Amino acid sequence: MAVATPQRLLWHPLAATVLIGAVAASGVLLHLGAVSAASLIGWLVAGAAGGFAVSGST
Amino acid sequence: MLNSPVWRGSPQLAFCLGQVLGALATALGALVLGSLVRLAAPPVVWIVLLVCWFGVIAVREFGVVSFGLPQNARLVPETVFRHGRFFGPLQFGLEMGTGLRTYVTSGLPYVLLPAVALLASPVAALVAGVGFGLGRSLMTSSNLRFSDDNSWDLEFSLYERQIKTILMVAFATGLWLVMS
Numbered sequence: 681m682a683v684a685t686p687q688r689l690l691w692h693p694l695a696a697t698v699l700i701g702a703v704a705a706s707g708v709l710l711h712l713g714a715v716s717a718a719s720l721i722g723w724l725v726a727g728a729a730g731g732f733a734v735s736g737s738t
Numbered sequence: 739m740l741n742s743p744v745w746r747g748s749p750q751l752a753f754c755l756g757q758v759l760g761a762l763a764t765a766l767g768a769l770v771l772g773s774l775v776r777l778a779a780p781p782v783v784w785i786v787l788l789v790c791w792f793g794v795i796a797v798r799e800f801g802v803v804s805f806g807l808p809q810n811a812r813l814v815p816e817t818v819f820r821h822g823r824f825f826g827p828l829q830f831g832l833e834m835g836t837g838l839r840t841y842v843t844s845g846l847p848y849v850l851l852p853a854v855a856l857l858a859s860p861v862a863a864l865v866a867g868v869g870f871g872l873g874r875s876l877m878t879s880s881n882l883r884f885s886d887d888n889s890w891d892l893e894f895s896l897y898e899r900q901i902k903t904i905l906m907v908a909f910a911t912g913l914w915l916v917m918s
Contacts, residue, residue: 691884693894696876697904704908707915722915723862726850727869728876729909731761733844733902734837735877735894 693735700728749827754878756831758871764836765854765867772855784856785917788849792913795845799902809842835871844902846909857916 689695707721776784797803814830821829833839837847847870854866884890894901 688884691880691890693877693880693884693890693901694897694904696880697901697908699876700873701904701908704911704915708911711915711918718915720862720865722912723854723858723866724869724872724912726853726909726912726916727761727765727866727871728873729905729912730844730846730850731757731870731873732876733846733905733909734842734874735881 696732700725700732703728749823750878750882752824753827753831753834754871754875756828756833757835757874757878758868759828760832760835761837761869761871761874762835762864762867763832764838764851765858765863765870768851768855769858769860769863772852772858776856781857788853788856788913789917791852792849792910795849796906796910798845799906800899807842807845807848810838810840812840814840835874837870844905846905849909849913853913853916862916 703721704725707718707725710721711718794803798805814833820826837851842848850866850870854863858866881888881890884893
């Protein structure tokens, strides 16, 4: 089994997924703060989630 | 293939740039076509339909139901690299970024595309396109930096259920932000 080095943790597929989730959460906070950019964050997150979800195809 | 030395440095950047450009092209194409279709009904109708469609795709993602979706079920040929270290990966990335070039292993793009077509403003379509390209590029970047032995793909498979769940929640949150 591979050693869990910082590099492997940082670039792990779950880390990338959590990053997208964190951006989504920040969008929610912006929305709760009535910041109009929250909608664009929503589009960005939906796009990124859709793009990353097809990672298995490359 | 991604761990080949030719993917380091500028080829990788060209590939990622191509993916963003390809995704932008698809998003703008969907926006143009959708701007005609969306005239047929008020936005609330499209929102209800999209939410229902997302529900169907969500249960499909977790294997509750199974049905095929249209895709270009072909592998990308090696000939895409004939244009050199920059334009080869750029073209390859552009074709991959469109989402129309090869297999599509998730249902989420099938919700994103009609959402862009039916709900997005021009700026929103651009942002969604950039997001899709960045999402694909995130895979390339993290795969290359994770290891040299393609074990990123193995890790993706190992944690696929968790990854799918988080992406599904993030996607649903994104749609909610867009629709609210």
